[in-house]
Amino acid sequence: MAFDWKGLVKSIAPTIGTALGGPLGGIAGLALTKALGVSDDAAKDESTMAAAIQGASPDQLLALKKADQDFAVQMQKLGFENIEALEAIAAGDRANARDREVKVKDWVPKALAVAITLGFFTLIFFLLRHEPPERSRDILNIMLGSLGSAWVGVVTYYFGSSAGSDRKTELMARKTQGQPS
Structure with a gap:
């Protein structure tokens, strides 16, 4: 990773x-x-x-x-x-992108999300079942890293990162109240 x-x-x-x-x-x-x-x-x-x-x-x-x-x-x-305030701007930016997708019924983000997900897991499956040729190993690793990063973006876009954000908000609230983390 x-x-x-x-x-x-x-x-x-x-x-x-x-x-x-x-x-x-x-x-x-x-x-x-x-x-x-x-x-x-x-x-x-x-x-x-x-x-x-x-x-x-x-x-x-x-x-x-x-x-x-x-x-x-x-x-x-x-x-x-x-x-x-900065997080609210970033969250608003994501919400606007999602809202735009709903309003214009844009199929491209969904198609890209499906293609990235299928490509990522297909490549993982391939690499688990087959030994890659020596001269192709580096490019396959680059593809896997790129697809993995893109897949994290897809998951974050569609499902958000609210669990981490909630935890951060909780820790910050404790810190401002003088409680230990």
Whole structure:
């Protein structure tokens, strides 16, 4: 399974991590790359960002924490009071996409979801039953990783990530009340 660098960013820098997945992702990406000392173009490449996060020094992680605090202040100045406001924007964005799909009866997202799901599980089944040719192994692994990531997106789109979001809200509520996590 691929390294979940966005999840790690969310745990270290929750405001930046939350904004990465929404309409403010560009601004958050710039704050992230600046804190890690990588080029702005690196934010466009998942593997480069994963490597930068995995190999981050303690000083870079401290810079990321500081960047998160600065980013939170910047977002407050722009009218976003807290992480919940950023999450509400991202949730509204997903809800609008789903609502559009219902209103226009767009079959393309459903067809893509079915194709991705069938492709992912067909490839897994194939790899479990057959030894892939040596020269095709790398490309099959790339396909499996890509389809796996796409499938997670499909499941998140159609079923949401409310369990994790509920847990995060509960932990944040405890923290603001002074209770231990």
